[in-house]
Amino acid sequence: MVFSKHNIFSKITDSENYFIVNPLSGQADILPPEKAQEILEKKYTDIDEYVEKGYIVDEKEEEKVYKRAYLDFLDNRDDSEIQIFFVPWYTCNFKCTYCYQEGYSEKDESISPDVIDAFFEYVNREFAGKPKYVTVFGGEPLLPGVNSKASIEYLVNKANENNLDLAFVTNGYALEEYVPILKKGRIREVQVTIDGTKEVHDSRRPLKGGKDTFEAIVRGVDKALEEGIMINLRSVVDKDNMENLVGLADYAIEKGWASHPDFKTQLGRNYELHFCQSDQNRLYDRVGLYKDLYKLILENPQFLEYHKPAYSISKFIFENGELPDPLFDSCPACKTEWAFDFTGRIYSCTATVGKSGESLGTYYPSVTRKDEVIDEWESRDVTTIDKCRDCSLQLACGGGCASVAKNNHKGEIHSPDCRPVRDLMEMGISLYFEKGVLNND
Ligand code: SF4
Numbered sequence: 001m002v003f004s005k006h007n008i009f010s011k012i013t014d015s016e017n018y019f020i021v022n023p024l025s026g027q028a029d030i031l032p033p034e035k036a037q038e039i040l041e042k043k044y045t046d047i048d049e050y051v052e053k054g055y056i057v058d059e060k061e062e063e064k065v066y067k068r069a070y071l072d073f074l075d076n077r078d079d080s081e082i083q084i085f086f087v088p089w090y091t092c093n094f095k096c097t098y099c100y101q102e103g104y105s106e107k108d109e110s111i112s113p114d115v116i117d118a119f120f121e122y123v124n125r126e127f128a129g130k131p132k133y134v135t136v137f138g139g140e141p142l143l144p145g146v147n148s149k150a151s152i153e154y155l156v157n158k159a160n161e162n163n164l165d166l167a168f169v170t171n172g173y174a175l176e177e178y179v180p181i182l183k184k185g186r187i188r189e190v191q192v193t194i195d196g197t198k199e200v201h202d203s204r205r206p207l208k209g210g211k212d213t214f215e216a217i218v219r220g221v222d223k224a225l226e227e228g229i230m231i232n233l234r235s236v237v238d239k240d241n242m243e244n245l246v247g248l249a250d251y252a253i254e255k256g257w258a259s260h261p262d263f264k265t266q267l268g269r270n271y272e273l274h275f276c277q278s279d280q281n282r283l284y285d286r287v288g289l290y291k292d293l294y295k296l297i298l299e300n301p302q303f304l305e306y307h308k309p310a311y312s313i314s315k316f317i318f319e320n321g322e323l324p325d326p327l328f329d330s331c332p333a334c335k336t337e338w339a340f341d342f343t344g345r346i347y348s349c350t351a352t353v354g355k356s357g358e359s360l361g362t363y364y365p366s367v368t369r370k371d372e373v374i375d376e377w378e379s380r381d382v383t384t385i386d387k388c389r390d391c392s393l394q395l396a397c398g399g400g401c402a403s404v405a406k407n408n409h410k411g412e413i414h415s416p417d418c419r420p421v422r423d424l425m426e427m428g429i430s431l432y433f434e435k436g437v438l439n440n441d
């Protein structure tokens with residue numbers, strides 16, 4: 001019998017206690033220092049309990065459990081809903097300080113109905129019988145001009161004809177004007193980005209001409225919520241706006257957004273590569289962001305009313321009282337996610353869409369597929385990446401993002417994008433289970 005290779009064992013941040021989590025057996029415990037010492041010394045007084053919980057295993061038996069769990073994972077993924085991104089244009093009306101799309105001008109874009117028709121035909125044929133929905137993405141899909149509005153209205157009508165739900169990812173500037181059009185469709189959610197309170201947001205996300213955008217976005221969010229449209233409010237975070245997130249959270253709580261049933265939040269790490277050298281130190285790595293967030297939450301626990309960060313699987317365990325299913329793959333690209341753009345090209349996901357050399361085929365004017373490359377994307381998971389196979393974090397990490405991995409490993413898709421699962425859980429378990437900043441009732 002051996003200590004399971006799937007055990008994640010570490011000391012909890014700002015605590016004397018340790019945690020042990022096994023994503024394969026689905027067990028987790030907080031251990032006092034004397035119990036942790038037993039593990040460190042491999043002398044167990046509770047060996048029966050540890051065997052029962054799958055912390056101590058017969059390796060061959062565990063391998064069988066692993067294989068069964070993997071087959072279940074593949075079955076579940078086969079039945080999962082597919083998220084299909086559609087980019088009607090790459091034009092944007094904003095000039096965010098951290099965005100690379102500077103070359104694009106502010107235009108009233110449109111897209112040919114033929115391309116939209118071809119997109120829906122392809123989707124219906126290729127993903128026939130599968131649950132699916134379409135997320136419209138950009139550039140900025142909700143541009144204020146009449147031509148853009150007509151194109152989006154056409155797209156909404158086509159989605160209705162095809163019984164497909166829609167989601168939108170927008171900067172939110174023209175959302176208020178678009179609500180009547182969106183209301184004609186089956187809208188799952190609208191993701192809107194606000195980077196902080198008015199002053200901070202406006203300094204980071206102005207219009208191309210320099211005009212402020214905060215108030216227009218707030219009107220759009222209010223209007224959408226009034227009309228029963230789900231809002232997913234996202235902030236792009238770096239060291240320049242981290243502290244100001246508390247102000248944004250207070251604002252959202254005060255306005256009643258945070259407690260609204262159709263309101264949720266998300267934080268995105270600003271990690272773009274187009275910052276000049278001197279600005280690079282304003283960006284966070286993954287652990288750094290969550291470290292600062294941890295401090296911010298301890299000082300401002302009301303922030304959790306606005307947003308509860310995942311800290312790997314810590315929040316899931318806290319909210320559900322059990323572990324998530326083992327994560328053999330964290331990258332949905334070419335499995336349950338695809339992206340299409342107005343040029344007729346097909347891509348793996350939002351990370352690759354529109355990038356030169358990343359197209360996997362076309363749906364317009366004719367259908368083509370690069371099957372070999374698609375197979376590479378489709379077959380990537382922790383069982384096909386050498387480094388992941390022996391990694392104790394594999395079933396909580398899932399191998400990370402294929403696009404990041406590919407960029408960091410000379411184009412090799414079956415390579416790892418390591419997630420700092422252990423560091424995140426040290427902080428997350430502290431925050432959710434030890435610090436008493438939140439009740440789970
Ligand atoms: S490649 Fe990265 S961005 Fe694209 S679906 Fe996979 S995890 Fe997401």
Ligand code: SF4
Pocket residue numbers: 382385387388389391392393394395397398399400416417418419
């Ligand atoms: S990507 Fe890295 S951390 Fe994640 S499972 Fe693979 S080796 Fe482990």
